[in-house]
Amino acid sequence: MKWKLTDILGSPYPIILGPMRFITLGKMAALVSKYGGFGQIAASGLTTKRLREEIRVARTLTDMPFGVNFPVYRPKTEELIQVAVEEGVKTITTSAGNPKKFIDRIKGAGLKVLHKVANIDMAKKAEDAGVDAIIATGIEAGGHVGRDGATTFCLIPQLARALSIPVVAAGGGCNFALACDIRIASERARFGEVFVKRGVFPDWGGVYFLPRLVGYAKAAELFFSGEVIDATEALRIGMVNKVVPHEKLAEETRKFALNIANNAPLPIAFIKRGLQNFGRMDLAQALDFEKMAVDTCWNSRDRKEGFKSFLEKRPPHFIGC
Numbered sequence: 001m002k003w004k005l006t007d008i009l010g011s012p013y014p015i016i017l018g019p020m021r022f023i024t025l026g027k028m029a030a031l032v033s034k035y036g037g038f039g040q041i042a043a044s045g046l047t048t049k050r051l052r053e054e055i056r057v058a059r060t061l062t063d064m065p066f067g068v069n070f071p072v073y074r075p076k077t078e079e080l081i082q083v084a085v086e087e088g089v090k091t092i093t094t095s096a097g098n099p100k101k102f103i104d105r106i107k108g109a110g111l112k113v114l115h116k117v118a119n120i121d122m123a124k125k126a127e128d129a130g131v132d133a134i135i136a137t138g139i140e141a142g143g144h145v146g147r148d149g150a151t152t153f154c155l156i157p158q159l160a161r162a163l164s165i166p167v168v169a170a171g172g173g174c175n176f177a178l179a180c181d182i183r184i185a186s187e188r189a190r191f192g193e194v195f196v197k198r199g200v201f202p203d204w205g206g207v208y209f210l211p212r213l214v215g216y217a218k219a220a221e222l223f224f225s226g227e228v229i230d231a232t233e234a235l236r237i238g239m240v241n242k243v244v245p246h247e248k249l250a251e252e253t254r255k256f257a258l259n260i261a262n263n264a265p266l267p268i269a270f271i272k273r274g275l276q277n278f279g280r281m282d283l284a285q286a287l288d289f290e291k292m293a294v295d296t297c298w299n300s301r302d303r304k305e306g307f308k309s310f311l312e313k314r315p316p317h318f319i320g321c
């Protein structure tokens with residue numbers, strides 16, 4: 001599958017290893033890239049000599065592209081970027097500041113750059129400066145970028161509306177998936193609400209979503225214990241809808257999505273609104289909404305097409321009105 005982002009990264013999947021100072025070095029970056037993600041070496045705190053060595057370590061472990069992250073407020077950023085250029089790195093990320101003063105250097109060397117931000121102002125400045133994509137990370141970003149402002153969950157839609165370049169959501173993991181309508185997991189997937197093991201509160205709405213999927217008691221068990229469960233257990237407790245062979249994850253997910261996309265958009269939109277809101281309504285309100293949705297769908301062009309296609313024994317062609 002191709003996205004604007006995979007073009008920028010040069011990797012098969014639009015999944016980026018979050019850079020972590022002194023943790024994500026050559027070996028870890030290479031492993032992520034080797035399996036199709038975009039690994040990153042955190043340059044923060046490294047000397048130019050050490051960064052060069054780490055890039056070379058990664059290079060010996062994978063032919064796939066990987067990047068380097070530069071927090072721009074730190075000393076020697078220019079020299080460190082120069083090392084990445086000399087070592088043939090094609091895409092880098094910047095964070096913690098305005099990347100404008102390094103853009104000519106980066107772009108002049110033909111590199112792509114994604115910049116990590118915590119709010120719209122920073123994102124706009126970075127877009128104006130000429131970065132290729134934005135990585136959005138809210139207040140929960142491991143102590144980085146910004147501690148005032150929105151959580152990533154709130155920031156993403158704001159940025160997606162405000163910018164014309166791709167926006168990458170940082171963090172999230174398990175709880176990001178819980179916020180989706182449907183989850184399809186590879187048989188190799190593992191899920192864990194491990195926050196209590198490090199003394200932090202679960203982010204991305206996890207405490208809201210998980211009990212709605214698996215019930216209060218199971219959610220409490222997973223949150224309080226920090227236990228990591230496999231895909232089979234996640235399926236058993238209703239955390240995921242389906243588990244598929246690892247190699248078929250993209251194919252099966254696409255098939256599943258295309259099947260939904262072939263159905264009538266209008267009733268699906270109303271059903272989604274009902275699913276999200278009926279829990280907050282009383283029965284009379286829910287039935288009022290239902291009547292409005294039934295009438296609107298009945299009078300739609302797609303309902304007529306649905307009936308006509310049934311009589312003509314052909315697949316319907318829905319247009320969403």
Ligand SMILES: Cc1cc2nc3c(=O)[nH]c(=O)nc-3n(C[C@H](O)[C@H](O)[C@H](O)COP(=O)(O)O)c2cc1C
Nearest residue numbers: 018019020021042044095137141142144170171172
């Ligand atoms: C220990 C640690 C070190 C980090 N170092 C960096 C860094 O050097 N540069 C950077 O841009 N972000 C850094 N981050 C932020 C992460 O890359 C990531 O954006 C953030 O942790 C959000 O993802 P998460 O919710 O999965 O933790 C660091 C985070 C942690 C926890």
